[in-house]
Amino acid sequence: MRALCCDGADSARLERGYPEPSPAAGEAVIRPSLAGICNTDLELANGYMGFSGVLGHEFVGIVESCGDSGLVGARVVGEINCPCGSCSLCLSGKGNHCPQRTVLGIMGRDGVFADIFTLPVGNLLVVPDKITDTQAVFTEPLAAAFEIINQVRIGPGDKVATLGDGKLGLLVGQVISLTGCDLVAVGRHPEKLEILAQRGITTALDRDMVSMRSSFDVVVDATGSAKGFALAVELARPCGTIVLKTTTANPAGLDSNRIVIDELTVIGSRCGPFDKALDALENRLVDVEPMVSEIFHFDYGVEAMKRASEGATLKVLMDFN
Amino acid sequence: MRALCCDGADSARLERGYPEPSPAAGEAVIRPSLAGICNTDLELANGYMGFSGVLGHEFVGIVESCGDSGLVGARVVGEINCPCGSCSLCLSGKGNHCPQRTVLGIMGRDGVFADIFTLPVGNLLVVPDKITDTQAVFTEPLAAAFEIINQVRIGPGDKVATLGDGKLGLLVGQVISLTGCDLVAVGRHPEKLEILAQRGITTALDRDMVSMRSSFDVVVDATGSAKGFALAVELARPCGTIVLKTTTANPAGLDSNRIVIDELTVIGSRCGPFDKALDALENRLVDVEPMVSEIFHFDYGVEAMKRASEGATLKVLMDFN
Numbered sequence: 277m278r279a280l281c282c283d284g285a286d287s288a289r290l291e292r293g294y295p296e297p298s299p300a301a302g303e304a305v306i307r308p309s310l311a312g313i314c315n316t317d318l319e320l321a322n323g324y325m326g327f328s329g330v331l332g333h334e335f336v337g338i339v340e341s342c343g344d345s346g347l348v349g350a351r352v353v354g355e356i357n358c359p360c361g362s363c364s365l366c367l368s369g370k371g372n373h374c375p376q377r378t379v380l381g382i383m384g385r386d387g388v389f390a391d392i393f394t395l396p397v398g399n400l401l402v403v404p405d406k407i408t409d410t411q412a413v414f415t416e417p418l419a420a421a422f423e424i425i426n427q428v429r430i431g432p433g434d435k436v437a438t439l440g441d442g443k444l445g446l447l448v449g450q451v452i453s454l455t456g457c458d459l460v461a462v463g464r465h466p467e468k469l470e471i472l473a474q475r476g477i478t479t480a481l482d483r484d485m486v487s488m489r490s491s492f493d494v495v496v497d498a499t500g501s502a503k504g505f506a507l508a509v510e511l512a513r514p515c516g517t518i519v520l521k522t523t524t525a526n527p528a529g530l531d532s533n534r535i536v537i538d539e540l541t542v543i544g545s546r547c548g549p550f551d552k553a554l555d556a557l558e559n560r561l562v563d564v565e566p567m568v569s570e571i572f573h574f575d576y577g578v579e580a581m582k583r584a585s586e587g588a589t590l591k592v593l594m595d596f597n
Numbered sequence: 598m599r600a601l602c603c604d605g606a607d608s609a610r611l612e613r614g615y616p617e618p619s620p621a622a623g624e625a626v627i628r629p630s631l632a633g634i635c636n637t638d639l640e641l642a643n644g645y646m647g648f649s650g651v652l653g654h655e656f657v658g659i660v661e662s663c664g665d666s667g668l669v670g671a672r673v674v675g676e677i678n679c680p681c682g683s684c685s686l687c688l689s690g691k692g693n694h695c696p697q698r699t700v701l702g703i704m705g706r707d708g709v710f711a712d713i714f715t716l717p718v719g720n721l722l723v724v725p726d727k728i729t730d731t732q733a734v735f736t737e738p739l740a741a742a743f744e745i746i747n748q749v750r751i752g753p754g755d756k757v758a759t760l761g762d763g764k765l766g767l768l769v770g771q772v773i774s775l776t777g778c779d780l781v782a783v784g785r786h787p788e789k790l791e792i793l794a795q796r797g798i799t800t801a802l803d804r805d806m807v808s809m810r811s812s813f814d815v816v817v818d819a820t821g822s823a824k825g826f827a828l829a830v831e832l833a834r835p836c837g838t839i840v841l842k843t844t845t846a847n848p849a850g851l852d853s854n855r856i857v858i859d860e861l862t863v864i865g866s867r868c869g870p871f872d873k874a875l876d877a878l879e880n881r882l883v884d885v886e887p888m889v890s891e892i893f894h895f896d897y898g899v900e901a902m903k904r905a906s907e908g909a910t911l912k913v914l915m916d917f918n
Contacts, residue, residue: 373860523858536842
């Protein structure tokens with residue numbers, strides 16, 4: 277089958293004779309319809325975490341086969357962490373942090389940039405009819421944005437800044453705005469911020485934030501760059517909270533002295549609740565379609581990855597049909 | 598008067614003709630009896646924060662003069678942050694983070710290593726008779742240790758590690774042990790850890806902690822070194838909490854990826870409640886006297902600073918009588 281792979285050293289390549297996966301017990305075989313390229317995919321292709329195998333974890337697809345015959349033919353999205361189910365973390369509801377877990381297209385498990393892939397049936401969620409494929413493919417990163425408000429209580433009266441106007445930053449800005457807080461979404465690209473402004477969200481360019489130093493209760497860094505954390509520290513008030521939303525192949529060296537002196541709380545935030553993301557998509561609480569920069573046919577997956585890595589690009593999708 | 602000074606570039610020096618301070622409105626003039634040397638003093642003398650002036654912020658002393666005549670002759674300790682009292686942070690009870698604040702012997706205000714110094718009357722707390730001078734001089738760092746349990750709920754059933762067996766680490770270990778949690782106090786010096794073991798606290802050497810990776814709900818880093826944070830990340834469970842207790846002249850570059858992937862919470866912790874520290878000293882809930890390595894007469898202040906900087910040393914005090 278076709279598969280877009282990396283080997284942890286070189287950039288991504290499209291293989292045409294990649295072996296088809298055999299589903300383990302409890303796994304479904306899924307044929308992706310649309311898949312999204314995440315910055316993590318670009319970083320994995322550049323050697324981050326030493327991943328080797330099929331890339332990709334954002335998808336909407338059709339179940340081709342599985343033990344639970346009721347799901348065959350269903351249109352699904354899927355949670356990307358595959359926990360062992362029996363360790364103490366799994367039993368305490370923290371399966372996303374299971375030390376034995378594999379992660380779809382990220383750690384120990386081939387991803388979705390292929391003609392077919394496998395995932396445990398328990399990871400799958402059926403996509404409501406009202407949600408288009410183009411919307412559904414945003415479920416995974418949107419769930420990650422919802423994780424922030426799972427972790428930090430944000431509501432009316434709270435002064436919040438989101439940093440970053442990339443793919444994840446725009447989702448984070450939209451989700452945080454649902455809380456009714458006093459939000460400024462900060463970025464570097466007026467044309468990207470315009471997607472948020474269209475939804476009535478206050479936006480600002482990062483260079484214009486100097487006058488707002490030490491004034492935010494919560495700052496969410498979704499920039500994927502070390503400079504983002506430095507700006508977050510500038511903007512957070514003493515005893516404020518900084519949410520770190522993005523990993524990077526060149527991790528930030530956080531200034532521990534500022535954290536201590538200002539008694540800041542820094543919270544790492546990763547994968548989130550798929551059900552809340554699907555609910556938000558179904559009820560049009562967020563607007564993801566303006567974020568699609570381009571759709572490539574999967575045969576041009578290498579070109580799609582290249583396009584996704586260009587600065588002006590937002591979400592690049594791959595069509596498998 | 599005599600004053601132990603630094604100029605932000607060179608090491609500390611004892612001046613004999615330093616000008617006596619004039620108290621501002623609302624300030625008391627205090628004559629220190631005993632003063633403690635903190636690692637921050639050593640770092641300031643080495644250029645940290647560019648401080649220039651009289652060092653020192655840990656003291657017990659006698660009020661020589663003040664507007665409130667009832668305090669003259671009283672034996673006092675004092676909070677080190679001097680906030681403006683009128684900004685939004687001060688009005689919200691966060692005066693320790695007032696952006697206009699001065700900090701005794703640390704920022705914009707001469708410290709206590711002098712024959713006399715000044716401090717606002719509102720910063721002073723009278724020391725109960727049951728507390729000796731040697732105990733009282735630990736009030737400031739002990740309050741900093743209490744700040745941790747002001748910020749993070751720790752109690753029975755929580756698995757906690759404290760890292761560091763220096764001056765602050767030993768106070769932190771004792772305070773955390775009061776919560777009834779399942780505590781391991783980790784260090785590198787068996788003879789220092791013995792002070793905690795004498796109080797029934799479980800101790801361990803850091804090199805023996807490998808088998809306890811990812812198992813602690815809360816890890817407090819009071820090592821004052823970048824390696825401490827790295828060990829804290831190793832020991833904290835996913836979704837666990839790390840408390841950063843120490844600043845350093847060479848701040849740690851924290852690995853932001855591990856914070857994100859493990860969804861850790863990192864909390865900076867600085868100054869704390871003096872009343873709780875005095876209460877703990879009065880009721881013998883902590884044992885500080887075994888931590889005194891040596892007492893120098895103030896005339897030998899430069900030698901005292903040198904002694905305090907030696908690895909095997911715990912608290913070095915200076916006697917002003």
